[in-house]
Amino acid sequence: MRSVLVLFGSESDEYIYTDILEYLKPNFKVNFKVLSVHRDSSKILELLKEDDFDFVLAGAGLGAALPGFCAAHTEKPVFGIPVPNCFGGLDAFLSIIQMPFEVPVGALSPKSISSLSSLLDEVDSKKSRVVNIVLSPDIENHEYANQEYSLLADYALTLGIEIKRSSSVDEELMNIILVHTDDSHKVSNNALYVPLLTKSEKNSPAFSIRLLNLIDYGGVWFGVNSPRNALKFLNKLL
Known part of the structure; x- marks a missing residue:
């Protein structure tokens, strides 16, 4: 236990x-x-x-x-x-x-505490150091998507983790899903979530409220454009 x-x-x-x-x-x-x-x-x-x-x-x-x-x-x-x-x-x-690089905290809504045990169960069942990075077709050309993925790929090497990129959740692996606040959000137990915003969106206070509403759907969340923190967190669990 x-x-x-x-x-x-x-x-x-x-x-x-x-x-x-x-x-x-x-x-x-x-x-x-x-x-x-x-x-x-x-x-x-x-x-x-x-x-x-x-x-x-x-x-x-x-x-x-x-x-x-x-x-x-x-x-x-x-x-x-x-x-x-x-x-x-x-x-x-x-x-x-909104934690600094390499000091991740996985944020949970108090309404969705079950996301915690669901995530841990998925990690225990997978036992793989391959992580799937999900960029849906509507954001794969997002201005920060390729930049963040490149940084993530370099960082994964330092952690000894292999990453792959796809447009959908891989049920056989743990996933990090880059989410735009306009996406229709469906929670997967074998995933961590990272909001991906443009520079103008990051500078708009209104988007913070939209993100707060998203976490009530469930899942474990990390800072804006911070998939490396999500990977660091996942590395602690693997």
Whole structure:
């Protein structure tokens, strides 16, 4: 049974974490703590240094620094849950998903916690270091698609991962799907999701709200035009 360190930033998040813990406990060995990254950072570091868990699930609202702090201090995969305290959780979502290169956090909607166990089950069943990168026909000529794929191919070599490119999900492999916010979104359990935006779209605040709406469909998400972070995260699981 996998073990998970579950951290939430405030007791006021109880309305979110109660259902999440209820879901996790039958399937995982759970160590749960409520700790503020701003007030209890030393305690969080102590827990992370113990390294007696397979992954971290960290939830927070507002600036939501907790998941990123955890990702910066452990080599284990970190999933982040945005708690909707303000703006429907938009502020927390952006803080969790927009992580720097090589410090990935996989963002999950609190409404789709089952995506976590589904993803882990798929990783366990595949056991392959070949990853399929999905660019649908309507975005394969996207201004950043070829650039990001080229960067991803180079980075995959450093991780010892082989990547292939296709226009559809490969059911035999793990997949990283580049998603434009105009795409009709269907969740695959054997996939990670990366929004792919043009420069003008990246500079439009309206697109952040569209991305927030997309994660409610399910799946584990990474930052805008950041497939390398998705691959780094997947490498931690393989």
